[in-house]
Amino acid sequence: MDDDDGAGDIPEWIVTFGDMMSLLLTFFIMLVSMSEIKEQEKFQMMLESMRRQFGPDASIATLLPGRLPPTNSSLPSISAAGRAKRQDIMRGGNPVKSVTGEDSLVRTVRPGRDTTVGGVVYFDEESVELTDESKGALRKIAAQILGKPQKIEVRGHASRLPVEGWDHWGLAHQRGRNVMDFLLEQGVEAERIRLGSAGSHEPLDERTDVESRRKNARVEVLMWDETPAAPL
Missing domain, CATH: 3.30.1330.60 (OmpA-like domain)
Structure with a gap:
């Protein structure tokens, strides 16, 4: 009887809290792993794999008749743009307007409308x-x-x-x-x-x-x- 009373002292929410913390830890590990992917091709493969696992295939769109349109048609360009922006920030970004443009080999002879x-x-x-x-x-x-x-x-x-x-x-x-x-x-x-x-x-x-x-x-x-x- 005493053993049963001791086990009942642990609140039931502790189990749920522990599960939640485990999921958060897994999520952050996944984010760190994604940030370490340097090759664009591998990054796209990883995104496509995640889309197949967690994408909209199970959404309300699957209940509609007829052939589904591709849902990832713009994914490569969007993700590539995001990575390009992140890489630009890592290089110091472009905080001021410059005559040399985004690339060191692109230049206007003289900026301005005059x-x-x-x-x-x-x-x-x-x-x-x-x-x-x-x-x-x-x-x-x-x-x-x-x-x-x-x-x-x-x-x-x-x-x-x-x-x-x-x-x-x-x-x-x-x-x-x-x-x-x-x-x-x-x-x-x-x-x-x-x-x-x-x-x-x-x-x-x-x-x-x-x-x-x-x-x-x-x-x-x-x-x-x-x-x-x-x-x-």
Whole structure:
């Protein structure tokens, strides 16, 4: 009789509470295991397996006549987007708006709605001289901007390669000056041109191989939605 009384001292809810804690522990272990899956293909296989086990197959939709539409058609794209977002956050995310976009190889020449026409001409990394190809590109740009009233920005750039006899600011400025002189020869009005230099601080490509660096040895020619100030 005493033994029966001792067993009755344990509340019945303890059993239910223990089961619940075991389920929670299992759930958290599953979450940790899912976060460790690095390969996208394995991650998709795991999601499809979970869908088959816990998906909508037992829902009210199964009671409807006719063939069921696929319920996982958008699952890969949604899950992939979620993982991409998580990976981006892990890399530090993109907290501010940038001219380089989401990918380091994607870039707008100049952000904003005021840019109308223009283009880019490229130089040899150690040179300030216009090539025949660059002159041909500048003739096409000049044809677009001739006869218009808007302001023209000529902005020189350089790669990070050291060039004997130049610093990056001077190298980029001289490239811009040569482009400006060529545009003047094509008939572009001097009062419309604004000359600037960014040195090596606005690279198109951050990589250090030769082909990537050459993209940074350039001059941008842009026509903005503004007119030169009237003389006083």
